Amino acid sequence: MQPLNILYQDEHLVAVHKPSGLLVHRSALARGETEFLLQRLRDQLGKRVYPVHRLDRPTSGVMVFGLSSEAAALLSEGFSERQVEKRYLAVVRGKAPEQERLDYPLREEDGTRPKAEMPAMPAMTDIRRLDSVELPVQVDRYPVARYSLVEARPLTGRRHQIRRHLSRRGYPIIGDAKHGKSVHNRFFAEQLAAPRLLLAATYLAFDHPLLDKRIQLSCAVGETMKNLFEQFGWQGHLPLDSVRTPPIATPSALQAL
Structure with a gap:
């Protein structure tokens, strides 16, 4: 089994590239599954790791774990208080707007109660179109098919927020079985070798x-998305694995700028 790609590690935390299709940890929805990111990372490092945030099973990308329960609790507090900056890349159907804030309240989807009983919570996502492509094929009812590369920055942390917001706005993510459109999902799977959530x-x-520095992590996309970007001429938008750890800017330091 190929080792997980460790993006950053110190004595308190570790950041890793989660592959698409891998569950983070065991849950009631994971019956029959035998492989989980948390267990693989624990075995690779030879020590316990503690989850801080979540990524959906089909979503790939950077995830952070605490190496102690204390570090994980402090990290989780930062995530819950929205002190974390997140960026995602998504391939969507249609020509997305150049820039827009999606402000649609969302009901939580925790599976414990009927959706009608779940309160709608505020949810905001900033999106920006980075590129687009027009293919001379009829996938749906139009004679050409348009797709966009979108950068999404969630400002809140609702479940499936980016997927639901883009779908509601009319630009569903390719490969999204729940919130997307099956005809486009099949086209990417069968004709473009991209059968996963993009x-x-x-x-x-x-x-x-615990340390006086800011952690800035960039994470490359997996092979499926990398190959697709190259097919569409989007190579210039491919992120690379990188780590920056500048000192935390104090109020006095900010005044000096």
Whole structure:
């Protein structure tokens, strides 16, 4: 089994590239599954790891784990208080707007209660079209098929937020079986060798909970998305694995700028 790609590690936390299709940990929805990111990372490092945030099973990209329960609790606090900057790349149907804030309240989807009983919670996602392509094929009812590469920055943390927001706006993510459109999903799977959800967490930035530095992590996309970007001429938007750890900007330091 190929080792997981470790993006960053110190004595308190570790960041890893989660492959698409891999569940983060065991759950009631994971009956019959035998492979999980948390167990693979634990075995690779030879020590316990503690989850801090989540990524959907089909989503790839950067994930952070604490190497102690204390570090994980401090990291989780930062995530819950929206002190973390996240960026995703998504391939969507249609020509998405150049830039827009999607502000649609969303009901939580936790599976424990009927959706009608779940309150709608505020949810905001900033999106920006990075590129687009027009293919001379009829996939749906139009004689040509248009697709866009979108950068999404969630400002809140609702379940499936990016997927649901883009779908509601009319630009569903390719490969999204629940919120997407099956005819486009089949076209990408059968004609473009892209049978997965085309959504990747490519950037994460946060203040280290125990050290005086900010962690800025960039994460490359997997082979499926990389190959697709090359087919569409989007190579210039391919992110690379990188780590930056500048000192945390204090109020006095900000005043000096």
